[in-house]
Amino acid sequence: MSNDLSHALQAQVKEALANKQTLAIIGGQSKKFLQTPVATSTLELVNHSGVIDYQPSELFITARAGTPLSEIEHLLAEHQQLLASESPHFSRGENLATLGGTIACGYSGSRRPFSGSLRDHVLGVRILNGEGELLTFGGQVMKNVAGFDVSRLMVGARGTLGALLEITLRVMPKPEAEITLRFECSLRHSAQCMVDFMHQSLPLSAMAWLEGAVFIRLQGTERVIQNAKQKVGGELMTNSPHFWQSLGEQTHPFFHAQSPLWRLSMPPSSHLEIPEQALFVDWCGGLRWWHTDKSEDEVKKMAAKQGGYAYLFRDAVPVSGDVPPAHLLALHQRLKKSFDPQCIFNPGVMGDSV
Amino acid sequence: MSLSNITRGLLIAQLKKVLSKESLLQEPETMRPYECDGLSAYRQLPGVVCLPETVEQVQAVMRICYALKVPIVPRGAGTGLSGGALPDSAGVLLVLTKLNHILEIDTQNFCARIEPGVRNLALSDVTRPLGLYYAPDPSSQMACTIGGNVAENSGGVHCLKYGLTVHNVLGLKIITVEGELLEIGGKTLDSSGYDLLALLCGSEGLLGVVVEVTVRLLPCPEYAQVLLAVFDDVAKAGSTVSHIIAAGIIPAGLEMMDKLVIQAVEDFTHAGFPKHAHAILLCEMDGAKTEVIEQISRVQDIMLQSGAFELRVAKDEAERALFWKSRKSAFTALGRLSPDYYCMDGTIPRRSLATVLTRIAALSEAFNLPVANVFHAGDGNLHPLILYDANREGDLKQTERLGSQILELCVSVGGTITGEHGVGIEKLGGMCMQFTSSELTQFLAVKTAFDEQGLLNPGKAIPTLHRCAEFGAMHVHQGQLTFPELERY
Numbered sequence: 001m002s003n004d005l006s007h008a009l010q011a012q013v014k015e016a017l018a019n020k021q022t023l024a025i026i027g028g029q030s031k032k033f034l035q036t037p038v039a040t041s042t043l044e045l046v047n048h049s050g051v052i053d054y055q056p057s058e059l060f061i062t063a064r065a066g067t068p069l070s071e072i073e074h075l076l077a078e079h080q081q082l083l084a085s086e087s088p089h090f091s092r093g094e095n096l097a098t099l100g101g102t103i104a105c106g107y108s109g110s111r112r113p114f115s116g117s118l119r120d121h122v123l124g125v126r127i128l129n130g131e132g133e134l135l136t137f138g139g140q141v142m143k144n145v146a147g148f149d150v151s152r153l154m155v156g157a158r159g160t161l162g163a164l165l166e167i168t169l170r171v172m173p174k175p176e177a178e179i180t181l182r183f184e185c186s187l188r189h190s191a192q193c194m195v196d197f198m199h200q201s202l203p204l205s206a207m208a209w210l211e212g213a214v215f216i217r218l219q220g221t222e223r224v225i226q227n228a229k230q231k232v233g234g235e236l237m238t239n240s241p242h243f244w245q246s247l248g249e250q251t252h253p254f255f256h257a258q259s260p261l262w263r264l265s266m267p268p269s270s271h272l273e274i275p276e277q278a279l280f281v282d283w284c285g286g287l288r289w290w291h292t293d294k295s296e297d298e299v300k301k302m303a304a305k306q307g308g309y310a311y312l313f314r315d316a317v318p319v320s321g322d323v324p325p326a327h328l329l330a331l332h333q334r335l336k337k338s339f340d341p342q343c344i345f346n347p348g349v350m351g352d353s354v
Numbered sequence: 355m356s357l358s359n360i361t362r363g364l365l366i367a368q369l370k371k372v373l374s375k376e377s378l379l380q381e382p383e384t385m386r387p388y389e390c391d392g393l394s395a396y397r398q399l400p401g402v403v404c405l406p407e408t409v410e411q412v413q414a415v416m417r418i419c420y421a422l423k424v425p426i427v428p429r430g431a432g433t434g435l436s437g438g439a440l441p442d443s444a445g446v447l448l449v450l451t452k453l454n455h456i457l458e459i460d461t462q463n464f465c466a467r468i469e470p471g472v473r474n475l476a477l478s479d480v481t482r483p484l485g486l487y488y489a490p491d492p493s494s495q496m497a498c499t500i501g502g503n504v505a506e507n508s509g510g511v512h513c514l515k516y517g518l519t520v521h522n523v524l525g526l527k528i529i530t531v532e533g534e535l536l537e538i539g540g541k542t543l544d545s546s547g548y549d550l551l552a553l554l555c556g557s558e559g560l561l562g563v564v565v566e567v568t569v570r571l572l573p574c575p576e577y578a579q580v581l582l583a584v585f586d587d588v589a590k591a592g593s594t595v596s597h598i599i600a601a602g603i604i605p606a607g608l609e610m611m612d613k614l615v616i617q618a619v620e621d622f623t624h625a626g627f628p629k630h631a632h633a634i635l636l637c638e639m640d641g642a643k644t645e646v647i648e649q650i651s652r653v654q655d656i657m658l659q660s661g662a663f664e665l666r667v668a669k670d671e672a673e674r675a676l677f678w679k680s681r682k683s684a685f686t687a688l689g690r691l692s693p694d695y696y697c698m699d700g701t702i703p704r705r706s707l708a709t710v711l712t713r714i715a716a717l718s719e720a721f722n723l724p725v726a727n728v729f730h731a732g733d734g735n736l737h738p739l740i741l742y743d744a745n746r747e748g749d750l751k752q753t754e755r756l757g758s759q760i761l762e763l764c765v766s767v768g769g770t771i772t773g774e775h776g777v778g779i780e781k782l783g784g785m786c787m788q789f790t791s792s793e794l795t796q797f798l799a800v801k802t803a804f805d806e807q808g809l810l811n812p813g814k815a816i817p818t819l820h821r822c823a824e825f826g827a828m829h830v831h832q833g834q835l836t837f838p839e840l841e842r843y
């Protein structure tokens with residue numbers, strides 16, 4: 001379904017401004033585990049949808065924010081392409097996730113260390129800022145340094161800097177084939193094991209540790225993959241795509257544990273004393289998922305001590321997720337004001353102060 | 355406007371307290387080498403030049419300037435091509451080249467912490483023996499600094515596959531205009547809160563002074579091979595680029611040179627480039643050896659089908675290095691052909707390469723100024739070099755006029771006025787062309803969030819609306835694009 005509601009949405013923002021209302025920007029509501037904004041009114045983006053421009057040979061796609069992520073992925077797959085960041089939907093199989101919501105949350109999947117993050121692939125955006133102005137930044141080309149990089153600033157800003165209307169993403173060729181290999185390895189040795197794999201010029205597209213084993217995903221042509229497999233050995237997994245999807249979408253049994261789920265972004269080789277069964281390591285060590293009942297203070301301190309940061313990702317009640325670090329809070333507030341002077345967008349989703 | 359004698363006296367007295375004698379230049383003769391960057395058509399002596407040796411000194415200088423409301427222009431090696439480091443006569447030129455230490459190479463976490471004055475190439479030189487390298491490789495990498503790279507979000511010949519500076523920076527330490535040290539990101543693959551790293555990369559010294567950078571290091575690929583394809587027609591080479599990408603291949607680098615460049619480069623490096631060719635493409639593949647060999651053969655087929663009349667694979671590592679050296683010395687080689695050159699930097703969608711190159715040739719003829727093309731074809735990032743003579747009456751004016759028409763052409767096919775060299779002082783007019791006044795106002799608001807009084811690199815990168823009004827008035831076809839017949843995307 002293709003539908004341009006830019007002007008109606010703009011009118012709604014202007015009206016909210018005039019009436020001193022606040023707006024909760026609503027997409028597909030897939031990420032229900034996150035705190036919803038505390039606003040007086042809503043700005044619904046789901047019906048502002050449709051792919052606007054897709055040029056496979058130019059490696060970009062432009063679509064409206066309400067376009068389902070799955071629609072984009074299917075279209076790309078038809079042309080042997082994909083979104084290289086492998087961003088999760090968290091839709092529980094219902095195709096709820098929209099492009100806009102995906103960008104606003106800014107999550108990247110297992111491919112992150114090898115093909116870049118979601119923000120790395122954002123080339124341009126069209127937004128409504130807090131004054132109801134329609135603004136375009138970036139474009140459809142990879143190299144573009146005209147003006148500040150507002151497009152990438154929007155990624156992960158959770159809608160607090162403006163309502164995303166259109167997004168242009170870089171797309172990548174889909175590898176011909178993939179396989180996943182499993183290697184028995186203790187958590188303690190996993191960091192060195194991953195470092196060693198990194199130095200072997202393998203066509204890697206994911207590397208994780210779970211339940212006593214390191215998993216590597218290789219991609220490329222059949223020949224390249226077979227060659228690499230001969231070089232490193234390992235046990236061939238039969239259901240590679242399903243395995244990575246279940247980890248990315250957090251449907252894997254690991255995520256069924258009852259304790260709150262913490263997300264820790266860490267220097268890849270840093271060591272944390274965490275019980276093995278409560279931990280899943282992605283991004284070659286750069287991302288750790290930890291089920292624990294420890295206090296917020298304790299987890300955050302543990303991560304910070306090793307040069308990382310942590311936030312509560314899922315709990316029995318909705319969580320606020322990532323909030324600005326204290327030393328950058330003032331700057332965040334000023335930036336927020338520069339886009340949304342009256343603070344009408346998504347109050348409370350990034351902590352109380354932004 | 356220049357510094358009043360009173361302010362200058364006060365400023366120097368205070369700077370003397372925090373900087374050594376050699377780190378404070380105040381005489382015209384000693385400041386002369388700093389009067390311009392790579393865009394030498396613009397020159398200006400600064401109020402004073404500071405060359406701090408420590409982060410604390412940077413901080414102290416910033417505090418002094420902030421208290422006295424003196425503008426600051428940061429500068430790295432001064433290789434920038436848009437006048438971003440052009441001094442302010444009423445301000446301090448803050449040169450960061452003495453902050454040139456590699457603080458840490460972390461092989462376990464694939465990163466390095468370095469000071470902003472470290473030269474781009476110096477970093478990879480040190481890390482290569484450890485099997486690691488820093489991917490972004492601007493042609494100026496022998497000289498340019500990492501701080502400058504961050505400020506410009508520089509690219510290089512390998513950024514098609516490995517990304518620009520923004521994709522390879524994990525953390526930054528900046529000194530704010532008030533003199534506060536802020537730490538953003540670190541050794542992690544993402545950072546908490548807004549993506550300030552993205553905002554700071556390419557901010558041209560307008561938002562803060564970079565005093566430390568954590569960059570990502572990549573494992574050196576097992577094998578790399580470069581293919582040289584020769585064409586009798588620039589447009590054919592242009593469409594070949596699209597065909598390669600359309601086939602689902604992302605080369606590590608894909609560069610193009612036209613006839614003028616080939617001849618200049620060949621005279622300079624003797625790499626054996628065919629001087630009769632109208633265009634050549636350099637296409638590099640890297641990775642696992644089997645993968646590279648497979649891809650090279652696929653690319654060879656595509657190139658032949660697209661009309662290449664000669665193909666050559668570098669016969670050994672030495673020849674591969676020579677091919678790239680030739681590519682990277684193109685600007686220098688052209689510099690020997692002409693007293694001056696003016697380097698443009700527009701990016702266009704690849705599909706428009708052939709059309710735009712043909713239009714540029716026509717414009718070059720109409721203006722009677724030679725234009726050489728050597729560029730990052732895989733990214734559609736053009737570098738038309740206009741050859742001119744600054745000593746010839748009116749040449750510079752004509753050159754700038756031609757340049758601005760080339761940029762208009764880039765914008766009109768859906769591209770941008772600058773792919774990697776930045777806006778600086780040079781493309782302020784182009785900014786008015788590419789952005790609406792609300793968009794520019796938004797940029798200015800972002801600037802204010804970091805630097806309320808506008809003391810950091812004032813007058814660069816983001817034009818005021820007032821300035822755009824002036825610029826508009828200068829144009830005969832106000833608000834009208836030069837090529838209305840071209841399809842808009």
Ligand SMILES: Cc1cc2nc3c(=O)[nH]c(=O)nc-3n(C[C@H](O)[C@H](O)[C@H](O)COP(=O)(O)OP(=O)(O)OC[C@H]3O[C@@H](n4cnc5c(N)ncnc54)[C@H](O)[C@@H]3O)c2cc1C
Binds near residue numbers: 434470564
């Ligand atoms: C022959 C030649 C080839 C080139 N090839 C390329 C290329 O392939 N790709 C490419 O992208 N560029 C290229 N350039 C342009 C230039 O080299 C890059 O823009 C480079 O990053 C500038 O680095 P620098 O240290 O010389 O910075 P400078 O020129 O000194 O400064 C550039 C800008 O950065 C700001 N700045 C510098 N240091 C800091 C700091 N520590 N903190 C905050 N702001 C700072 C300055 O204020 C200025 O606005 C080329 C230039 C030449 C002369």
